[in-house]
Amino acid sequence: MTFSPIEKEAIIGVADKVAGHEDAIGAEALERLFCCFPQTKTYFSHLDLSHGSKDLKRHGGNVMRAIGTAAHHLGDIDHALSTLSDLHAQKLRVDPGNFKMLTHCILVTVAIHFCEEFTPVAHAALDKFLCKVSSVLVSKYR
């Protein structure tokens, strides 16, 4: 999967807006995930998932920073997320169907907070990008 110059600009533009706000954006995306798709909470029974918790901010921040890394390595996302891919496939064994739910919640959160940047072109590019991130993270399942 390759990204056109217009798609790259849109993805990096939104990633740069998120930079510095990863914990808040990530925590909100996770809160939406657990509210809209409560079955996903089973993977996080060891964390405090209450509104505004430190765990939500820490984990949400980690997720959004990984996505930021991928946005700055659009030509080689597989390599950029290789360690994370091992973790999700071999240790966490998250059901691949859950990725679509999380990326949907990330998209909604970004759209709400950065509505000016979230043009139809950016929407389509981010959707494509998040599909690629998900496919990399589930690529090592056996």
Ligand code: HEM
């Ligand atoms: C851990 C990213 C999707 C469940 C992590 C970590 C990152 C991350 C950066 C921390 C790794 C570390 O500590 O070394 C992502 C990204 C995703 C994604 C970018 C897709 C866009 C999912 C999904 C689930 C999930 C869909 C389950 C619904 C977990 C769990 C952990 C984890 C349970 C361990 C959390 C902990 O114990 O602190 N993920 N993840 N991930 N992820 Fe994901």
